[in-house]
Amino acid sequence: MPKPAPKSQAELTFRGNRGLGRHGWLRLTPAYSVQMVEQILDSGAVPRGPVLDPFCGSGTTALVCAERGVSADTTDINPFLLWLAAAKARDYSAAERTWFAQSSKRVERALSNTSSSTAWVPPLYKIEKWWSEATLAGLSRGFAAVERLEREAPGNAADLLKVAFCRTLIARAHVSFGHQSMSFRRARAEVDESLALKAAWREAVTAVAEGAERPVTAIPRALQCDARELEQRLSPGTYRAVITSPPYPNRMSYVRELRPYMYWLRYLDSGKGAGELDWQAIGGTWGTATSNLTKWRPDASARVPFPGFERRILPAIRRQSPLLASYVHKYFEDMLRHCESVQRLLVPGATVHYIVGNSKFYEVLLPVERIFAAMFAATGFRNARVRVIRKRSSKKELFEFVVSAEKA
Ligand SMILES: C[S@@+](CC[C@H](N)C(=O)[O-])C[C@H]1O[C@@H](n2cnc3c(N)ncnc32)[C@H](O)[C@@H]1O
DSSP: OOOOSSSSTTGGGGGGTTTSGGSSSOOTTOBBOOOHHHHHTTTSSSOSSOOEOOOOOHHHHHHHHHHTTTOEEESSHHHHHHHHHHHHSOOHHHHHHHHOOOOHHHHHHHHOOSOOOOOOOOOOGGGTTOOHHHHHHHHHHHHHHHHHHHOOOOOTTTHHHHHHHHHHHHHHEEEOOSSSEEEOOOOOOOOHHHHHHHHHHHHHHHHHHHHSSSSSOOOEEEEEEOTTOGTTSSSSOOOOHHHHHEEEEEOOOOOHHHHHHHHHHTTTOOOHHHHHHHSSSSOOOHHHHHHHHHHOOOOOOOOOTTTIIHHHHHHHHHHHHHHHHHHHHHHHHHHHHHHHHHHHHHEEEEEEEEEEEOETTTTTTEHHHHHHHHHHHHHEEEEEEEEEEEEEESSSEEEEEEEEEEOO
């Protein structure tokens, strides 16, 4: 195994994005690092654009491009993430920022006004596991104020309040992000929950205000689009580079991870809706997505072009779990469709850079990076190559790679 580049691990993950202005506004565990995108842009392999990120997530590629004046489009299946990416990567006028500063004080008063009653709270399953009763009441009053103020907001200024609200709700939730995905933690004994909520809101408002001051010179488009059918929203022969990190085949659900934000901001209102969105997401296996997978059958015309994939890798996983073998099969069938689709959007000679992680199912190591390289080679790309970026903390064989290629 070649040695990863000598960068600190934290710098190469979402952890390195904290304190980087708008990049640090909200955390998304699988977000990749700003430095990684910058390195690729600086490597000379990427012309000045247009750049595409078809798996937008929290909008890292779009924002790096926006701050550097490189034109970019970004797409994702998840409407909340597209809202967040658009909110992060646009310019805010002085009038919008002033309105935000003034309105944030009104939200603060609503959050702290314990004499008034609780307003709407989202229908999030077992919401009491997320927030104490007092914090939830404060959040509900605060969010009602955000929605009232939104009606009079200039331009997109209300989005700044919503980002600050999201940051506050996660700061006060009983969750920890120490692992690959979020988990619940025990409530801390608080001296005064109302004061703690107010302090979290103030911290969020300061972080958002500081980020909003930074100028953005090229505003990207953020469009909802399935990465398997990009032509539905984007034009063929347009892009000169793709810098992205697709979901990894590791059973992580972005919808599960993002549900507190998505329920509060009204992007979700039921477990059924959450499961349906996760089923549309590549690699999703949460709620109804898991039961759909038991009925899923491969498409005989979409063969994953990697030696041993169907004869060796899948049967070895299937012996342990037929469901997981279907999961892996569907993941690569979906990604093959994506490779075919993205290829059509590129100009000849355009470069693609995919940050991917390998996976292990039981004793079977899934060489995700090599399968991506093989899929690129089979779908109209040349010079597909793999570079190790870092070791992932979980199991010893797990690494993150960048897979690059050029459109032939
Ligand atoms: C690893 S995350 C991207 C993280 C991003 N690079 C960042 O820095 O935040 C993968 C993204 O792919 C999206 N995704 C999953 N399935 C998709 C599909 N079928 N079409 C478009 N996007 C999809 C997920 O919603 C998720 O946001």
